[in-house]
Amino acid sequence: MRREGSAAIEINPVGMQDREGHPKQKARVLTKLVAYSLMLLLGASVLEIASCSYLQVFEGYDGTHLITYDFDEYKNITPAPNFHNTKGIHHNAQGFREDVDTPREKGANTYRIFIMGGSTAYGLQSMSRYGQEKYSVLRNSETIDTYLEEYLSGKVGDRKIEVINAAITSQYSHHHLIYLNQTVLKYEPDMVVFIDGFNDYFQYGKGFDQFRDYGYQERAHLYMGPPTIEAWMGYSGWWLFRKSHFVHLASKTLRPVWIAMKSIGQSRMHIDVDSALQNLEINAKGNFMKMVERNSLILRHEGVVPVFVLQPEIAFAQSKVFSPLERQIYEELDQQWQENFVEFKNKARPRVVEYLQHSTTRTGSVFLDTTDIFGGFEEDAYTDYCHLTPMGNKRLAENIGERILPLLDAKASPRA
Secondary structure (H helix, E strand, O other): OOOOOOOOOOOOHHHHHHHHHHHHHHHHHHHHHHHHHHHHHHHHHHHHHHHHHHHHHHHOOOOOOOOOEEEEOOOEEEEOOOOEEOOOEEOOOOOOOOOOOOOOOOOOOEEEEEEEEOHHHHOOOOOOOOOOOOOOOOOHHHOHHHHHHHHHHOOOOOOEEEEEEOOOOOOOHHHHHHHHHHOHHHHOOOEEEEEEOOOOOOOOOOOOOOOOOOOOHHHHHHHHOOOOHHHHHHHHHHHHHHHOHHHHHHHHHHHHHHHHHHHOOOOOOEOOHHHHHHHHHHHHHHOHHHHHHHHHHHHHHOOOEEEEEEOOOOOOOOOOOOOHHHHHHHHHHHHHOOEOHHHHHHHHHHHHHHHHHHHHHHHOOEEEEOOOOOOOOOOOOEOOOOOEOHHHHHHHHHHHHHHHHHHHHOOOOOOO
């Protein structure tokens, strides 16, 4: 019997259950979180393993290098040393596209030629949706340097010919100026053959500056500029692209879809050919003509023979009868690239030839125009707008070889 006035003590069974159930409830939530985290981790691991396996089986991934290049402090990118694609792409320890290492000192009675340039000289695969299935990879044995070495080796007596592929995809002519001083001249070249044209010889944008407007600079400016959400997201995505097999594969797979979606409803860019040609003249005199002359003078000073090659492109009017694949590639370019692109390229070509002839004559170097070398060649020569098939590379290499053969006995005299 409870006395009046005394404190009432009430027992609340529900409250006791709440107090007793609270730790249990927390434990259940924690268990769920751990379970979900483990499920996410397991799922991510499965995707990583599956993506890694896919890249190894179908794309020749070596298990180490997801991309072919590394960051370079002076020219933005450089071929990744010891990159190996099991389908036939290999870089040596020096970062050249060679199967064996290149010693600093060349052997006795050896004539050493370096090939420099952009993706055509490097031997990039097709970038056209029509050519990708047939030419998804070009092996080291199918590049210009390999065929040039084969051609010259049988024609110089007992001398050994070395042709080394030092080309880098997406490079402009000012990058050659850097790479010569940074690397190539340390390997005792006798001749350097520059194979260029598409990347920076035909720039028609008003006020173009190759140092400022080089495409890879955009990423450097984004990441090294003011800290922004865009920069953070961009760098995080780039980090994942280089570290995660799944993100790398997903990005490569979805990128064409994303580009196609962005282009919906957008009209093609129109080139005013007359204005573009006027801009080209200004851009040439302020950019690649100076770089050609400076590259030439440096090599002449070092006693190295400089050779500048204007590369072929499918957009040029030429004597080659296009194969069925090449007709598809040409139509793709003509219908999807900028309006009047083909007209501009063909009107610009003789001007670029003239500019290069002027710069090479002025500095005592050699110029080779190879924009129409496939006449009578019935096979595929082009894999896309400017990259070549193995047989196209062979034809180009033999054309260059025939024209430089008389120069192998010459030594570049330093120019005052």
